[in-house]
Amino acid sequence: MYKSNYDKRPVVQVKGYEDEIFTGYEEISQEILRKISTDGKSKTVVTIECYPGVNKEEVLTAFIKKLNPELLIDADDYSFDGNTITNMIQRELTDDRVFGVLSCRTMDEFFDEKLVDKARQKIEGIKTGVVLVYGTGASIIDTGDILVYADLARWEIQLRYRRKEIANWKMENYDEDLLKKYKRGFFVEWRMADRLKKKLYKNVDYILDTNKSHSPKMITKKAFTAGLEETVNGPFRVVPYFDKGVWGGQWMKEVCDLDMSSENFAWCFDCVPEENSLYLKYGDTIVETPSINVVFFYPHQLLGEKVHSRFGTEFPIRVDMLDTMGGQNLSLQVHPLTEYIQEKFGMHYTQDESYYMLDAKENANVYLGVQKNVDKEALINDLKEAEKGNITFPDEKYVNKFGAKKHDHFLIPAGTIHCSGNDCMVLEISATPYIFTFKLWDWERLGLDGKPRPVHINHGKQVIQWDRDTDWVKNNLINRVEPVAEGNGWRQERTGLHEREFIETRRYWFSEKVSLNTEGGVNVLNLVEGREAIVESPENRFQPFVVHYAETFIVPASVGAYTIKPYGESEGKELGIMKIYVR
Numbered sequence: 001m002y003k004s005n006y007d008k009r010p011v012v013q014v015k016g017y018e019d020e021i022f023t024g025y026e027e028i029s030q031e032i033l034r035k036i037s038t039d040g041k042s043k044t045v046v047t048i049e050c051y052p053g054v055n056k057e058e059v060l061t062a063f064i065k066k067l068n069p070e071l072l073i074d075a076d077d078y079s080f081d082g083n084t085i086t087n088m089i090q091r092e093l094t095d096d097r098v099f100g101v102l103s104c105r106t107m108d109e110f111f112d113e114k115l116v117d118k119a120r121q122k123i124e125g126i127k128t129g130v131v132l133v134y135g136t137g138a139s140i141i142d143t144g145d146i147l148v149y150a151d152l153a154r155w156e157i158q159l160r161y162r163r164k165e166i167a168n169w170k171m172e173n174y175d176e177d178l179l180k181k182y183k184r185g186f187f188v189e190w191r192m193a194d195r196l197k198k199k200l201y202k203n204v205d206y207i208l209d210t211n212k213s214h215s216p217k218m219i220t221k222k223a224f225t226a227g228l229e230e231t232v233n234g235p236f237r238v239v240p241y242f243d244k245g246v247w248g249g250q251w252m253k254e255v256c257d258l259d260m261s262s263e264n265f266a267w268c269f270d271c272v273p274e275e276n277s278l279y280l281k282y283g284d285t286i287v288e289t290p291s292i293n294v295v296f297f298y299p300h301q302l303l304g305e306k307v308h309s310r311f312g313t314e315f316p317i318r319v320d321m322l323d324t325m326g327g328q329n330l331s332l333q334v335h336p337l338t339e340y341i342q343e344k345f346g347m348h349y350t351q352d353e354s355y356y357m358l359d360a361k362e363n364a365n366v367y368l369g370v371q372k373n374v375d376k377e378a379l380i381n382d383l384k385e386a387e388k389g390n391i392t393f394p395d396e397k398y399v400n401k402f403g404a405k406k407h408d409h410f411l412i413p414a415g416t417i418h419c420s421g422n423d424c425m426v427l428e429i430s431a432t433p434y435i436f437t438f439k440l441w442d443w444e445r446l447g448l449d450g451k452p453r454p455v456h457i458n459h460g461k462q463v464i465q466w467d468r469d470t471d472w473v474k475n476n477l478i479n480r481v482e483p484v485a486e487g488n489g490w491r492q493e494r495t496g497l498h499e500r501e502f503i504e505t506r507r508y509w510f511s512e513k514v515s516l517n518t519e520g521g522v523n524v525l526n527l528v529e530g531r532e533a534i535v536e537s538p539e540n541r542f543q544p545f546v547v548h549y550a551e552t553f554i555v556p557a558s559v560g561a562y563t564i565k566p567y568g569e570s571e572g573k574e575l576g577i578m579k580i581y582v583r
Contacts, residue, residue, distance in 0.1 A: 004257035005531065005548045010237035011281040013543075014230050017223035018283040025062030028208070028218045033066060035146055035205070036130065043126055047144030048134040049200060052169040052189045053157035054150045054210050056135050062216075067130045071122060073142075075135030078115040082170040085110055089188050097179050097454050099436070100187035102346035107192045108140050110170075116141055136169055139196070143203055148218070150208040151197075153277040153290045154190065155241050155269070158182060178449065186435060198296050198313070211277065211288045219280075219287050227280035227287070231294050232301040232556045234542025235535050238276035238291040240552075243267045246447055249327035251359060251425045255550055264327055271319035271524055271552040274432065304521040304557030307582050315432060316349070317503060317524045317580055319552045322426040325361065330419040331453065332367060332395065332441040334460045337415050341436055344459075351437070352501035353430030355410040356578060358528060358550060361423035364404040367395065368418045369473035370466060374398055380461045383440050387455055393441045400470050402478060407528070407576070411477040413500040415465035427526055427550075429497075429505060429580055438463070481507075490514040495578075504583040511574045513565035523555040523581050530575030534567035 022028045036044045046067060050056050064072065079085075086093070088110070092103045119141045123131050133142050160166040161181045164174045168184045207224045209217040219227075242258055245266025252258055252265045269276060278291040295315045299308045307316065322330065335351040342348060355366060370379070379398045386393035395401075399417055404410070404424055412418050417440070420426050438460035439453060447453040468477075476498060484492040489512025495505045507528070508514055515538070516523070527533055527547050535545040535553075538561050546567060547553050555562060566575050 004255055006256040006550060007237070007548060008240060008256065009279065010239065011279040011286060012227060012231045012236050013281050014223070014227045017220075017226055018285070020220040020223035021282045021285050021287065022218040023216070023285060025216060028216060029063060029066030031218065032063070032146065032148075039145060041145065042128045043131065044146065045123060045131045045133060045142050045144040046146045046148070047138050047142055048132070048148045048150055048208070049139045049196070050134065050136045050150045051152055051193050051197070052136050052185065053152055053160060053166055054136075055166070055213065058214065059150055059208070059210065060134055063132060063134070067132055069132035070129035071126050071131045073119055073123065073131065073133040073138070075133065075138040075141060076170065078119050078141060079111045079137055079170060082172065085170055092188050093184060097177065098183060098456070099345060100183050101344075103188040103191045104346075105188065105192050107137050107196045111137060111140050136193070137196070139200055143200070146206075147200065147204050148206045148208050149197065149200065149204045150210050151289060151293075152209075152211045153288065154185070154275040155277070156211050157185060179454070194292070194296070201297055207289065209287050209289065217285065217287050219282075223282065224280075224289070227282075228294055228298055231278065231280075232298045232558055234537070234559060235545040235547075235553050235555045235562070236278075237551060237553045238271060238273055238278055239288070240268055240270035241276065243269070244448065246445055246453070247324055247328035247330055247422075249323035249325035249422075249425070251325035252321065252323045265323055266327070268321040268323070270321065271317070271554065272432075273315040301558040302522055302556045304518065307521050307557070310582070316582060317522070318430050318432045319524055319526060319580065320428050321358070321550070322420055322424070322428055324420055324422045324424050324426075325359065327422055328445070329367075329421050329443055331439040331443070332393075332399065332417065332419045333437050333439050334417050334464055335412075335414040336436055336438065336459070337463045340463050341433065345436065347433050347436070349431055349433065349502070350414045351431050351433045352414050352497065352503065353412045353428060354497050354505070355412065355420055355424075356427040356429060356495075356528065357404050357406050357408045357424060358427050359425035360404045360406050360408070364423040365401050365421040366404045366410050366418070366424070367399050367401050367421065368410055368412070368477060369400045369416055369468040369470065370464070371398055371400060372469045372471065374466065374469065376466055380457065383457050386441055387457060392444060395441065400473055408479055409481070409495045409505070411480065411496045411498045411501070413498045415463050416468050416477070417464060427528065427578070429503065429578070431501070431503065487514070488512055502582055504581055506579045508564070508577050508579065509574055510564065510577070511566060511572065513563050515561065515563050516579065517561045518555055518557050518559050520557055521581050522557050523579055524552060525555065525580065526550065526552045526578045528576045528578050530566065530573060531570045532567045533564050533570060533575055533577065536563050537561070538563060
């Protein structure tokens with residue numbers, strides 16, 4: 001285990017736009033007033049479009065004091081009420097506590113056209129002064145002469161759900177089951193808000209960072225664009241976040257320099273652009289934006305043509321860490337097959353994955369695949385009886401259990417029963433639809449909320465691949481390491497994934513400089529051995545980028561050729577790095 005040098009607050013440095021960043025509502029309001037005065041119009045419509053989860057009352061209170069509008073339009077007054085919306089999206093919500101159906105709806109479907117027309121007539125009736133239109137869907141009423149987009153990351157939204165600070169859009173469900181609130185956001189609200197965001201981007205004048213309550217930062221569209229362009233022209237990291245779990249361990253506390261007084265840390269989400277943030281640093285000021293914005297607005301440069309043509313504006317690779325060192329087993333689980341996730345949930349690809357062992361104690365193990373000649377009906381029946389609390393599920397009667405050591409790689413194509421045992425430090429490499437985990441057995445424990453964690457045996461039994469038994473797993477899913485190439489001070493190995501999975505992984509061991517290339521597709525890498533390395537461009541296309549142990553970073557497709565070599569305390573030592581890409 002390495003002493004911590006893990007960077008929990010990585011930034012992308014952007015130069016030349018320090019004068020286009022505004023902090024605090026006083027400064028922000030003054031900039032809007034300056035913009036109004038330069039337009040030279042007798043009437044100015046200022047629209048503040050809010051991503052669901054933004055504290056619109058906070059935003060309104062600050063702006064209304066300074067702008068003193070002649071007319072105030074709250075978008076919520078012109079959309080349907082929460083019960084009506086719930087009825088409209090019932091098919092997407094389903095009766096399940098966790099899983100819904102991915103919505104294809106757009107925001108304007110939830111606005112009353114007659115009421116919107118009345119709002120527009122009110123705006124038309126104002127001849128002088130400021131009209132302020134604000135809230136989620138405000139731009140549907142009027143995109144404004146000045147358009148401000150108030151944004152925040154999905155992880156912050158989840159934290160606000162937990163603290164009961166916010167409800168779902170148009171709802172008063174502050175105290176509702178957290179999983180149901182998240183489900184409504186994930187399957188419906190965030191999807192339609194993202195569609196609107198992408199549509200609006202060309203017209204936006206300012207981006208408002210509302211991730212920290214009462215500490216806003218506003219940035220011009222020009223400065224924001226420069227930040228995203230800087231991001232896709234070199235290696236970068238999104239901002240990791242850590243979370244506790246019922247099975248969580250102790251390893252990340254030391255390696256990632258976390259709060260030692262915390263009971264545990266289970267997850268580190270260090271490359272999940274759909275939920276992570278990106279820090280753009282202008283001078284001494286950091287602006288936080290959802291990292292998915294890079295995918296939305298610069299998909300060609302980030303993903304490359306081949307990946308973009310296949311996945312659109314989605315980031316298909318997900319990397320996180322699962323810490324059970326001194327903790328407990330993960331839930332016994334299985335992921336849906338491609339056709340199942342398509343037909344049941346509206347996703348076009350599934351969560352194939354793998355467990356790469358960053359570290360493991362002597363008796364660590366992984367559960368993977370079913371035993372030979374397993375009795376299918378008996379297995380499912382025992383899972384159901386265990387769910388009722390009638391028995392303890394006899395896991396080793398049905399499921400294989402393999403010893404695990406540092407740098408082992410276990411491949412887990414969808415449909416394979418699996419889970420990490422305790423005393424493992426897993427680098428989980430997977431496709432992105434991470435919400436679709438069918439828990440089968442959770443070791444007779446409650447979640448952190450004091451409730452039984454939901455299991456989905458009826459879903460799971462329909463996707464378990466019964467032919468993935470002991471022999472098949474040994475031959476196909478464990479340490480399929482193949483030498484690929486070697487040179488002076490380096491060697492390359494293929495470690496997976498399985499042929500059913502679209503992700504490829506290559507491991508490099510190096511004590512000297514090793515040359516890599518994106519080959520026109522996005523690369524995701526993690527330093528799995530060694531204290532630090534430096535990533536450089538042979539053509540000086542980006543500033544040298546230093547990466548530390550266990551950090552995941554992204555190399556955009558546009559980078560092309562790049563090199564990695566040991567750096568600082570690691571010079572002269574052999575390091576290991578995993579390169580992950582879409583094949």
